[in-house]
Amino acid sequence: MVGFEIGPVPFNPDGWGPPDSIVAGSISVPNQPSNVPFAPFSRSEKLGRIADWTRNLGNASRGSNKQNQADSAFDFSTDESFGNLAGDDESSFRLVDTAAKSHHQGQHRPKFNPRWRFNPHHQRSQLPQRRDEEVEARKRDAEKERARRDKLYNFNRSGMNAGQRRESSVFKSSVDIQPEWNMLDQIPFSSFSKLSFTVPEPEDLLICGSLEFYDRAFDRITPRNERRLERFKNRNFFKVTTTDDPVIRRLANEDKATVFATDTILSTLMCAPRSVYSWDIVVEKVGNKLFFDKRDGSQLDLLSVHETSQEPLPDVKEDINSAHSLSVEAAYINQNFSQQLLVRDGNKLTFEEPNPFATEGEEVASVAYRYRRWKLDDDMYLVARCEVQSVVEVNNNRSFLTLNALNEFDSKYTGVDWRQKLETQRGAVLANELKNNANKLAKWTAQALLASADMMKLGYVSRVHPRDHFNHVILAVVGYKPKDFAMQINLNTSNMWGIVKSIVDLFMKLSDGKYVLVKDPAKPQVRIYDVPPDAFENEYVEEPLPEEEQVQPPAEDEAETGDANGVANDVEEKEVSTEAA
Numbered sequence: 001m002v003g004f005e006i007g008p009v010p011f012n013p014d015g016w017g018p019p020d021s022i023v024a025g026s027i028s029v030p031n032q033p034s035n036v037p038f039a040p041f042s043r044s045e046k047l048g049r050i051a052d053w054t055r056n057l058g059n060a061s062r063g064s065n066k067q068n069q070a071d072s073a074f075d076f077s078t079d080e081s082f083g084n085l086a087g088d089d090e091s092s093f094r095l096v097d098t099a100a101k102s103h104h105q106g107q108h109r110p111k112f113n114p115r116w117r118f119n120p121h122h123q124r125s126q127l128p129q130r131r132d133e134e135v136e137a138r139k140r141d142a143e144k145e146r147a148r149r150d151k152l153y154n155f156n157r158s159g160m161n162a163g164q165r166r167e168s169s170v171f172k173s174s175v176d177i178q179p180e181w182n183m184l185d186q187i188p189f190s191s192f193s194k195l196s197f198t199v200p201e202p203e204d205l206l207i208c209g210s211l212e213f214y215d216r217a218f219d220r221i222t223p224r225n226e227r228r229l230e231r232f233k234n235r236n237f238f239k240v241t242t243t244d245d246p247v248i249r250r251l252a253n254e255d256k257a258t259v260f261a262t263d264t265i266l267s268t269l270m271c272a273p274r275s276v277y278s279w280d281i282v283v284e285k286v287g288n289k290l291f292f293d294k295r296d297g298s299q300l301d302l303l304s305v306h307e308t309s310q311e312p313l314p315d316v317k318e319d320i321n322s323a324h325s326l327s328v329e330a331a332y333i334n335q336n337f338s339q340q341l342l343v344r345d346g347n348k349l350t351f352e353e354p355n356p357f358a359t360e361g362e363e364v365a366s367v368a369y370r371y372r373r374w375k376l377d378d379d380m381y382l383v384a385r386c387e388v389q390s391v392v393e394v395n396n397n398r399s400f401l402t403l404n405a406l407n408e409f410d411s412k413y414t415g416v417d418w419r420q421k422l423e424t425q426r427g428a429v430l431a432n433e434l435k436n437n438a439n440k441l442a443k444w445t446a447q448a449l450l451a452s453a454d455m456m457k458l459g460y461v462s463r464v465h466p467r468d469h470f471n472h473v474i475l476a477v478v479g480y481k482p483k484d485f486a487m488q489i490n491l492n493t494s495n496m497w498g499i500v501k502s503i504v505d506l507f508m509k510l511s512d513g514k515y516v517l518v519k520d521p522a523k524p525q526v527r528i529y530d531v532p533p534d535a536f537e538n539e540y541v542e543e544p545l546p547e548e549e550q551v552q553p554p555a556e557d558e559a560e561t562g563d564a565n566g567v568a569n570d571v572e573e574k575e576v577s578t579e580a581a
Contacts, residue, residue: 171277171278171521173280174299175278181530183528188523188524190524195501197500197501199497206353210355211366211368211389211390211400212344214343214390214392214401214403221475222422222475228471230336236364239301241293242291242293243260247353248385258288258380259289259380259383263386263451264294265281266446268281270442270443272499274439276307278518280295282294282295282535282536283515284513285507285512286512296536303334305323306323306414307439308437308439309435330407333405333461337459337461338365338389338404340474341390342366369387370386372452376504386451388400388401401454401455402448402456402457404459405461405474406458407461408463410466418475419475442489446486448485449482456481456485457478457479458480459476459477460476
């Protein structure tokens, strides 16, 4: 057996390890191994280990990957002599715990981290797991960083303000602009804000139809005692344009006015500066008369939802939360809501002429058409058909009401949960709706003012479930006086009529023919096009599907939210859904 002489070991009374004189090289130690560095220690320093038998600084250690991994568990970077020898092998391995390394980057790490106290058995069982966790953590961090950069990139591309972000979602024009159309003018909305015109009180030329009385029990509805929204499939609702109205034709032949329109068209013009989505109005000039019309299946027949919100809706038309789908849903909700709030006891208030659009024996919705005339100039009068949906009588005083419904589709989009806020913070809910649906609420207010309604009832209708766009509940009904509400939403009557008067004067200067007034889908302006006389007469219009033909919600959703008032309808809907499948 070969002997091994270690030579004399000097005693160091001042600390651990050899005396400083030996480290400095002033004392010669016999048989001292070459290339063996010494690190000075002090008694005041914390001691993590006295001897490290896993570390081999000889050339033999360079052939062992496992040994290199074990070496990497210890950090000797505070001493340059150790770093120089380890530098050759540094590229062949990487630290197991890079998180700790990056955390202390640019600083001195603690010399002995308690987490890494030497325990070979613990290291063998935990290191692979820690390395896997490290890889997964790196992947997650990389994904988060990539998502953050993508979000920042998209945000910068779409603009730095809410209006520009809205424009990044491309809105299509409500009507296809044909190449043979001649654009005559562009009017920015900024020019509308300065217009003002005062009209005298209108006069009623004729009132047609019949009204049912308002049920005051709906004023006491709260989210806690909500009411299921019923469907009135047997009642017919009419959306007749100006020139198809037989009463307006008769009044035009009698030269009762020079300008003819409906309250829907007039309110669209009056509130044009608040609109975001595209819309169009057909204007026909015949002699000294001007007719404002809408196309069949026009966007004006629907109700916009979330139009003035800062957050865009999904672009996919088939999505139940897309702009088109929500418009169709809101239109059906509004119709059903206007009929449910009535006392259905057969008692009606009938007027001098019946509904001009109904056939004999047909069940029609409760509505009265007020044909009213306003004086615009010495020789210029405007006649418009205005609608009211109900009536109340208090102390023999008759009051006309308009009935409209706001609808909640998903609180994630709207930002306010109606079921939680309506009872305690109704003002906050209305303020949020005024932000997201400023144009729709302004148009309803304008229509109530045009009809001289004494009260406008606003309903809050929500989906039974956010993904069920077919079943709804009424959470509350609130009444407002139109003039007071107009002041609350900053709707100026003089400015409304100023916009109408300026547009009428503009078209009166044009020659006889057909024109189209189109709201630009991307800019706050309207354009006027000269179109052929046969435009829109034979075009195909995609009309919204009836409710019974729409995609039905899952059966389990209906079962969870079943209601005694809608059991029969639920059974019928499931049968329709089964046949469609």
